[in-house]
Amino acid sequence: MSKTAGAAFSVRFLRNGDQVFVVRNVIDQNGNGAALFxxxxxxSGAVSPDWSVAANQPIVQLGVRSSAGYTAEITSVTWAYAGxxxxxxxDGSTWVTASNDARFQARINGNYYELKVVANLASASVVANxxxxxxxxxxxxxxxxxxxxxxxxxxxxAGSDxxxxxxxxxxxxIDDTNTTATLTAVGYYGTDPVTIGSNGYTIKxxxxxxEISGxxxxTLTVTRAMVEGGSIFIAKLFLNNNAVAQDSQRINDIADEYQIAYTPTNAGSNYVGIGHNAVYTLSVTKNGSAYAGAVSYxxxxxxxxxxQKTSGTGATVTITPDHCLVGSGEGAYHADADVQVTATL
Structure with missing residues (x-):
């Protein structure tokens, strides 16, 4: 009987770390998922949601993790906005305001460094991402x-169609302690929130x-039993049965017995840029040690x-600029790519 293990990892379009990875969450004051949108x-300059209201304020939370299982600890974080x-x-766990931009606060929260947006970033003069x-x-x-x-x-x-x-x-x-993750799909048409299940809007x-049946x-609750190492989850928004928008989110189970390691083939192969590919070599560990048996990927x-931009088999994954492309024509742009790997043991 074969055993499968999974992993999902992001490849930065511009630059990424090596084998110590940033764990990034975007949450609200209660620890629920939040959107930077x-x-x-x-x-008029009217903005929604209003980030001057505490309940609406998003928090970017950063931690670090070693793929080899070593203890990793952040010593400092430098934040920047718009360059x-x-x-x-x-001041430890106390929120402090940036001396040069009162729209941002930061603190150290246990093993995490956090940045909170406490005022609106969009305005009548700031209408681009x-x-x-x-x-x-x-x-x-x-x-x-x-x-x-x-x-x-x-x-x-506003007025966008x-x-x-x-x-x-x-x-x-997720792990032995935090055994589930709650994914929530948030949709808008222009400036108006979309209600799933009403006015012809549905989701898959x-x-x-x-497709996940039913x-x-x-909202989607992701359990450890679903992930088996790592998976990429996609939500698609439909209007009258026509797909109009979608987004993706990767979830990893870092406590799974089997883990897939992904190692850049050299110091320059861990990112994608124009004319530059990322190349990773895959391997499997069992309880932290190299797995010696036969593996197919x-x-x-x-x-x-x-x-999905491409798929393949084998222990080497190459990610190209075309794989990072979103959209087509004048509106196309490059962004990070996600890789989902399944190993059969």
Whole structure:
């Protein structure tokens, strides 16, 4: 009888870390999943949701984890918004405001470093997507290094006739203690929230490209039994049976007995850029040690909204700029890609 293990990992389009990975959650003050998304009326400047209201304020939460199982700890984080470094004098678990931008607060919350948005980022003059970037300094196995990354703040203007869908989650990793993750699909048409199950709107959920039967709610509970190492979940929004928007979210079970390791083939193969591919070699560990038995691999590459761009087999995965492309024509753009791997033992 064969055993399968899974993994899902992101490949940065610009730059990624090595074998210490940033665990990034976007949550609200109660620990529920939140969306970095606002809609704005470019004439009046009215914004929704209002991030000056505490209950609406999103928190970007960063932690680090070693793929080899070593203890990893963040020593500092440098945050930036729209290319400008945010200046903080941290005071432990107490929220402090950036001295050069009162829209942001930061703190250290146990093993996590957190950035909270406490004011609206969209306005009558800011109607395009923005970006929060971070540089994480960490220590792991007596070695120090840093990892850089970014998260997009999506902004949509009032009067837009387009749909948008985002999946929020309370966590991206589950284990023996945190055994489930709750995915919530949040949809908008222009500036108006979409109610799933009303006015012709329906939703379908997919796991690793296969539809999950019977899942028609805007929420999906992911359990350890579903994941087996790691999976990519996709939500598709339909209007009168026509797909109008979709998004994806990866969930990993870091306590599974079998884990798939993904190692860049060299120091320059851990990111994708124009004219530059990322190349990873796959391997399996059992309870932290290299697995010595026969393994066969199958993998899929998805773009940032969950569209499958390619698939294949074998222990080497190559991700190209085309795999990171979202959309077509003048509106096309490059973003991070997700890779889902299944190992059969």
């Amino acid at each position: 606002q809609v704005v009326d470019p004439t 400008v470094t945010l200046n903080f004098t941290l 923005q970006q929060i970037t971070y540089e994480v300094n960490y220590v792991c196995n007596a070695m120090t290094d840093k990892v850089q990354g970014n998260v997009d703040v999506l902004i949509q203007t 387009s749909h948008i869908l985002q999946i929020t989650t309370n966590r991206v990793e 959920w997919y796991q690793d490209g296969t 899942q028609t709610s805007n 199958a993998w899929q590459v998805f773009n940032a909204v969950g569209e």
